[in-house]
Amino acid sequence: MPYPIDPIVLSYVQAEQLQQAQKQGESSLELSPDLGISTITVQISEDGVTFPEGERLSWQQVQKIKRADVNCFVLNREGEIEPIRFFSEHTNRMCSLMPTRHTPTMLIAGFTMHRIVNIDPMEDTLKKVAAIAPLTGRVLDTATGLGYTAIEAARAATEVVTIEIDPGAHYIARQNPWSRDLFANPRITQLMGSSYDLVPTFEENSFDRIIHDPPVFSLAGDLYSGVFYRQLYRVLKRGGRLFHYIGDLNSKSAGTVTRGALKRLQESGFKRVVRHPEAFGVVAYK
Structure with missing residues (x-):
């Protein structure tokens, strides 16, 4: 150990x-x-x-x-x-702490949890957070991972609630020096479980900002569903903003996922959905 x-x-x-x-x-x-x-x-x-x-x-x-x-x-x-790796029996996936020249990322089932081509994982995180700046009040982070998003959001928010489904990811974050504030910052509340199951238990209009950075569609399709988007809309305050990481909006591979996500977000009640290609995602407004 x-x-x-x-x-x-x-x-x-x-x-x-x-x-x-x-x-x-x-x-x-x-x-x-x-x-x-x-x-x-x-x-x-x-x-x-x-x-x-x-x-x-x-x-x-x-x-x-x-x-x-x-x-x-x-x-x-x-x-x-x-x-630093962990095989999760919960998800039947291998997680590992993957080095880069700068900030490490996490590798789950062969997929990196941050962009690493011509960008540092921390820079990737900052672009996601900047897309819904300013971060105020309560922030929901639907996929903890290494906790970079929660840590950065907690610099300005009064509280960050972050959810992680995989005990393996939680273990890797514990070993990662860059994730220390995830466990030390009192403004961060960690929940273990599925966002799909936990978000419906939250009160309506209880978050000012939501950062939805799920794994790729093939690993977590339910987190791209209209059912889940409606729950995100329900817990977001009026005037609130949701950032949804999807992938390279200009790539052929992400095109189908992007179109479907945009359609379902609008059908879920979000009045405006704006593309943010620099952050590989979209921002939806309530």
């Missing part, structure tokens, strides 16, 4: 830096132990890498991390490296 508090988490990015330092004959290196959030000084020798608290990595372990492009690794107390 990983450390209970602030474990060392590494990816191929840090492994590359370590190998480069070794190649150049360096005896120490400023390295991030938490995927780019902070830095520490590690010692480099022929045997491997030593961290300030005595944790060690062999060069064989560094090479193993370097070869993995879909997994981040945690260094445990026994000096072993473990990939």
Whole structure:
């Protein structure tokens, strides 16, 4: 099992830096132990890498991390490296913390939960949130994932209610250094369960903003249904805004999903639905 508090988490990015330092004959290196959030000084020798608290990595372990492009690794107390992944019996899907050059994303059943081509996952999150700015009052986040949306929304909102169906995703978020505020910010309320089942239990007109960022249609078709859209409309306050992530609105593959979503949103009562291609989604107004 990983450390209970602030474990060392590494990816191929840090492994590359370590190998480069070794190649150049360096005896120490400023390295991030938490995927780019902070830095520490590690010692480099022929045997491997030593961290300030005595944790060690062999060069064989560094090479193993370097070869993995879909997994981040945690260094445990026994000096072993473990990939941050979880097979969820609830969904029958494998979840893993996937590194990028910047903020990590999550890989579920082969699908990344953020855009990563020519964009950083955090930048992707900021574009979604900006589409319904300003964020005020109570915000509903229908798919927690790594919690980036909830964390960003909580900077301005009075309360963020975020829902996650998959215990595997919840486990991965627990291991992700970039998700710490999801568990530390008192303005964030986490619920475990299906948004399809939980949203109908909320009071009418109880949210000022909704961020609906579901998995792809093939994994969560019910979250693109008219039945669910009507529930989102019901719990949104008059004058409120809903951001719905769909995918590249200009792509052929997302075209059918986009047209269907626009039609069902309007049929659900939303008076205006505006495309936001920069955020890969639409904004619906009540």
